[in-house]
Amino acid sequence: MHNKIKKARSELKISQLEMSNLLNISRQSYIDIENGTRIPRADLLFNISLITNKKNYFFL
Numbered sequence: 644m645h646n647k648i649k650k651a652r653s654e655l656k657i658s659q660l661e662m663s664n665l666l667n668i669s670r671q672s673y674i675d676i677e678n679g680t681r682i683p684r685a686d687l688l689f690n691i692s693l694i695t696n697k698k699n700y701f702f703l
Contacts, residue, residue: 644701645679651695652677665694 652662663673666687675681683691692698 644682645677647701648683648691649677651691651697651700655695662691662694666690 652659657665659673659677660670663670666673668687672681676683676687688701692701
């Protein structure tokens with residue numbers, strides 16, 4: 644899942660810092676999610692899907 648999150652963010656051409664700001668979490672927390680060392684909560688994953696406009700992409 645973390646690879647899908649990273650890919651979706653890069654397709655939007657936004658930085659990890661920008662994404663973390665949009666999600667209202669620390670940059671390090673977001674980096675941990677992209678690296679696979681932290682599993683995002685369901686609400687956070689839902690917000691990532693809204694930001695990236697990939698509604699079912701992360702849930703399949």
